[in-house]
Amino acid sequence: MTVMETTSTTSTASADSCAGPPRQPRRPDGQDKYTISEVVTLTGLTAHTLRWYERIGLMPHIDRSHTGQRRYRNRDLDWLDLVGKLRLTGMPVADMVRYAELVREGDHTYAERFDLLKSTRDDVLSRIAELQDTLAVLDRKINFYADAGQALASERAS
Amino acid sequence: MTVMETTSTTSTASADSCAGPPRQPRRPDGQDKYTISEVVTLTGLTAHTLRWYERIGLMPHIDRSHTGQRRYRNRDLDWLDLVGKLRLTGMPVADMVRYAELVREGDHTYAERFDLLKSTRDDVLSRIAELQDTLAVLDRKINFYADAGQALASERAS
């Protein structure tokens, strides 16, 4: 009855500013079968999202137990890692689905996969450039407010 | 009657890969009054979006002509430039509205504005790091497909 589904830790504001990204727990060695909830803890995605990815054709075929429950394998986790990376680039899910289709279609789609990844790479490069541009603007403003804060402090001191 | 509202050039796929970002037209010198459609061409935003920004409190007070039409000034365009930059960082609109409120409230909010920009800056830095990480993954895959393409080519040649 009660479902509750691990509603992914609300990381709205990155609380600790002086730590790396929240590292996902590492996969246990020598295992090649994971339940959906194990994949939840390994990837940080919700079970809802994992099932949704499958519905929209973003996943390869996922093995099932004799009673129909999903049994993910290491290659599926590798795929989810890639999807996670692509998601960070802002790539639309539809494009990732297209890439997944190309993979399913076999080796003769290498060229098209190459093109897709290459243009994604170009996008990433320009996103980085944009962000660095923004960083400069931000730094100018931050310095302004820092100086203004200093000015107020020394005003209080005098 | 006919509205049509300049439905922002569909830049779904960045067509020309070997060109800089699509530079917005530069502001005419010595002008300090712009209609909404002039702001549309200067910013690349739609008129809908400009009005919506105003409704949600993301804009400072915008002057009006004697008949109630918007007349943007250079400082408003500066603000829109900043908003555009912040939007690129993935900052939620709600946070930008918060910043706009702080600006409206006056000089005594300097410290809070500093904090907000600083944490945004931190976010930008980690986004850049993520993207560079992704770039490495992408490059490995791209190299794989490039090599595979070479292999196929030399196979055909032999």
Place this chain on the structure above:
DNA sequence: TAAAACCTTGGAGTGTGCTCCAAGCAAGCG
């Protein structure tokens, strides 16, 4: 002065990427 182009509003609609629900089956434990 008339037509065409542009601007106004509140509110409704859209696309994306999840997020959740209801109802039911299954597996492990005491």
Place this chain on the structure above:
DNA sequence: CGCTTGCTTGGAGCACACTCCAAGGTTTTA
């Protein structure tokens, strides 16, 4: 056996950031 916990499905719902509409007033051009 009953209880708890976990997994299944299709479909509905949600948050965000726009995007558009209808109906009407304004400005510019010919």
